[in-house]
Amino acid sequence: KKKAFLFDLDGVIVDTAKFHYLAWRNLAKEMNFDFTEEQNELFKGVSRVRSLEILLDLADYDATEDQKDIWLVQKNTEYLKYIDKMDESEILPDIPRVLDFLLEKEQGVALGSASKNARPILKKLNLIHKFEAIVDGNDVTAAKPDPQVFLKGGEALNIERKDCIVFEDSIAGIQAANSAGMVSIGIGEKDVLHEADYVFQDFTEISDAFLMELIER
Ligand code: G16
Ligand code: MG
Numbered sequence: 001k002k003k004a005f006l007f008d009l010d011g012v013i014v015d016t017a018k019f020h021y022l023a024w025r026n027l028a029k030e031m032n033f034d035f036t037e038e039q040n041e042l043f044k045g046v047s048r049v050r051s052l053e054i055l056l057d058l059a060d061y062d063a064t065e066d067q068k069d070i071w072l073v074q075k076n077t078e079y080l081k082y083i084d085k086m087d088e089s090e091i092l093p094d095i096p097r098v099l100d101f102l103l104e105k106e107q108g109v110a111l112g113s114a115s116k117n118a119r120p121i122l123k124k125l126n127l128i129h130k131f132e133a134i135v136d137g138n139d140v141t142a143a144k145p146d147p148q149v150f151l152k153g154g155e156a157l158n159i160e161r162k163d164c165i166v167f168e169d170s171i172a173g174i175q176a177a178n179s180a181g182m183v184s185i186g187i188g189e190k191d192v193l194h195e196a197d198y199v200f201q202d203f204t205e206i207s208d209a210f211l212m213e214l215i216e217r
Contacts, residue, residue: 003215004159005102006150006177009113009136011044011169012187014090014125016115019082023075024055030071033059045170047114047143048072076117083117086124094203099130101208105215108132108157112149112166114140133157144172147180154182165214171195183214 010016021040028035043051110133118136122128133156135149142148154164166177169187174196177184186193193199200206
């Protein structure tokens with residue numbers, strides 16, 4: 001039976017969180033604020049606009065709408081400089097094996113990401129041709145934990161919600177998958193992602209046998 005496997009991008013396929021962090025940290029300096037790696041956890045899976053709001057809150061900084069717009073562009077411009085240097089070596093462990101296994105079993109494979117930069121990143125990683133559908137930050141009106149991004153992914157592949165399986169590294173993303181009525185698989189720490197149906201540290205822990213079980217269930 002054909003199921004839909006929906007992959008988040010950042011933190012699941014590639015570790016771009018470190019680049020987002022560097023760009024936000026430099027912006028924070030302009031607010032005289034020291035943005036820590038720990039605080040960066042709050043930004044995972046969250047949209048660009050919402051991330052700036054959180055940063056302004058943390059820094060206790062009042063910015064005009066015009067200033068916000070300038071900063072959003074500035075942050076993204078710096079982020080794109082890091083992305084530009086990225087190549088296939090940045091793909092997280094065992095992602096190619098899992099994608100190839102699912103495609104060989106004729107399963108649906110789609111992307112469900114909050115990022116507006118998802119397509120250029122997938123091209124850089126030479127993975128874009130593996131995805132039957134891509135739903136990203138340009139396609140959604142409601143951000144995770146709203147299920148919209150995954151609902152659109154399932155619809156694009158014409159697969160019912162209960163036959164969709166989501167891989168996510170953020171709490172907001174797991175909540176989105178759960179409220180969509182999909183199977184949620186957390187990639188990361190068990191104590192952080194406890195709301196997920198399954199949690200694995202990374203894809204090296206996800207065997208072909210487990211994928212087969214998901215397909216046949
Ligand atoms: C990613 C990151 C977030 C980032 C968001 C928007 O989401 O986890 O930190 O703020 O995309 O990214 P951009 O500024 O590139 O549009 P995901 O859903 O891929 O984990
Ligand atoms: Mg993510």
